[in-house]
Amino acid sequence: MAAARDRPLSRPVTSRLPLWLERLDRTADRGLLWAVVAGGLVASGRGPRRRAGVRGVMAAAATSGIAHGLAKPLLPRARPWGRRFPSAHAASSSAFVLAAAMESPVLGAALVPVAVGVSAARISLGERTVEDVLAGALLGAGVAALTRRWWPVVRHAPARARPAGDAPPLADGSGLVIVANSSAGTPGALETLGQIVAPVLGADEPEEDAPPAPPSAIHEVLPRAQVIVPEAGVDFVEEVEAALDRPAPDGIAPRAVGVAGGDGSVAALAGLAQRRRVPLVVLPEGTLNHFARDVGIDDTPSALAAARDGEAVLVDVGVVDMASTENGVDRTVAFVNTASLGGYPDMVRLREQWEDRWGKWPSAAFALVRVLAEASPLVVELDGRRHTIWLLFVGNGGYEPRGMAPLFRPRLDARVLDVRYLRADVPFSRTRFVLSVLGGTLSRSRVYTAMSRTRLSVRVVGPAVGLATDGEVQPDADRFTFRIAPGAIPVYRPPEV
Incomplete structure (x- = not known):
């Protein structure tokens, strides 16, 4: 009542x-x-x-x-x-x-x-x-x-970059070597990849009365491009480099490389392109294509058209020199997006599992809370100064926002490393970090450090640890030197971006 x-x-x-x-x-x-x-x-x-x-x-x-x-x-x-x-x-x-x-x-x-x-x-x-x-x-x-x-509103426009005036128009594809990494990607992406390079993959012989197979998506735009589909377990970077050292079947000297795959595949070919001073064609056919989206490449046809017409921008490539006497590691790895130590790789993996459902920023926040609850501190020397940290992030270029999780980068040619780490030597550091994130005051928190560097030396005090670069986990090492590779590489992208 x-x-x-x-x-x-x-x-x-x-x-x-x-x-x-x-x-x-x-x-x-x-x-x-x-x-x-x-x-x-x-x-x-x-x-x-x-x-x-x-x-x-x-x-x-x-x-x-x-x-x-x-x-x-x-x-x-x-x-x-x-x-x-x-x-x-x-x-x-x-x-x-x-x-x-x-x-x-x-x-x-x-x-x-x-x-x-x-x-x-x-x-x-x-x-x-x-x-x-x-x-x-x-x-x-x-x-x-x-x-x-x-929860910052993420800018979804492509990052800015200087035009690459010396990127050659590839016209019919002569001199272009493209590798299709069939071991990367979701089932849906792999199906698309199969359509892109179908005739190259060696399908069953057609019947006599059957019409000829249509050309692959690559050869529809660049009919004379050389496409390599490596077998499982084969180092496709070595195959592409070998192709660069020999004349193409049509007698034209190779002058550009391309990759159909995700961020890890792109990073591997970007390192090769930087060393050999050749332009790069990126076909976004992997599980995640963060780099392609940053560049402004929405799909394979637009990337191929840009390569045909010679439209390109200059993009920095990050590299990390890794070493470990204990594990016999001595190698240089390229990355186009990010590299990380500590709990960050696990956070990225969880975020990528959840972001299709909840969005990138909420998923990143939830994943970070979970990782921090389970992580162990890591003792490192950063440029000779000892720190105890939960995780270390190194970005190729300056990412935004500065006081939050890095979500996007304004430029592809900034020539800087974006270095961020979460301190573990402050009392209640994890709790203070979570409260700072919720309150939007992370940029002023004692537990969070963000800085720009052109070079960063890291020595792990203790057992060797794994390094994650663009979604790929590298062998354990205890010494890392991060830097920007000399000379940006031309990456083809549509002119309207």
Whole structure:
């Protein structure tokens, strides 16, 4: 009975519009409407819509908690039916739509009428005044804006880079050696890779009456390119280098290399391209293609067209000299994105498992918390100074944001290393780190260090450890020297980027 007395005495619903509003109002109760919308966006796949759903529902949930737990008790507004100010419906709706618009402005604009309808329903049904709804909308907008502090809006445009004026147009593909790393990638990517190089892979002989097989995607654009498909376990870098040292079948001297695969394959060929001073063609056909996206290569056809037309930019290549007397390691490894020691490789692996569902930044945060809970400190000397750390990150170029997890880089030719590490010699360092991330104050925290270097020397005090470079785990070593390789390499990319 008490609940019934709390309800306003509203007029009977006699038209379709109030009935629609009443149903919308019930659907929006307790955030159900926005939870359903977020679920649909997250299930729609990767990209801005998924990120919009995750950011929106988190902003709406936080706003609802603030409205019910803080704003209403602190800002009571007497009503005949006992309701209080501000409107939680309007607050949650405003938070969801504005947060979603940060990731996808088009989607945010499409959801504005729904949010307006929810607020109009509150007023039309006599549950709230215009002032209540406006106050709720302002509260939601403020919470949505605050999400940027602990979850930065990632720039999804390609990184900037200087044009490479000396990259030759490959025209029909003469002088181009491409390796297709069939051991890299998801099943879907491998199927695409098979279509790209299908005639090269040596399919079954066709029947006499069967029409000729269509050319591979590579040979449709660059018919005279030399494509290498190495056998499993074969060092494809050595095969490509051997091809560079001998004349191509058409008599044209090799003058460019290419790779169809993921970041690890690209890094291996980028190191070769840097040593041999030749341009690089990147065909994004791996499990993850972070480097290709940074460059601005969305798909294989656009990369091939750029190579044909000679459109390229200059890109830095990071290298790390590894050594270990105990393990007999003495090698130089190239990386195009990142290298890391400590718990960082495990964090990246977990983040990549979860990011398709939850988005990159929330997945990175959850993965980091889990790794830190299980990690053991690592004692290292960084340029001769001893530190105890949880993890070490080295990026090829300056990554952003500086006070958060590195998510993107503005330039591909910055000629610097982005060095970050999390200290383990500060009391309660892991707890302080998590609180700093949640509060958006990581850049001012004692447990977190970020700096730019042109060269970094690392010596592990203790047993040799593994190094992760672009998703590949290298042999254990205890001495590492990170640097930017001399001379950026031309990488072909479409001119409209």
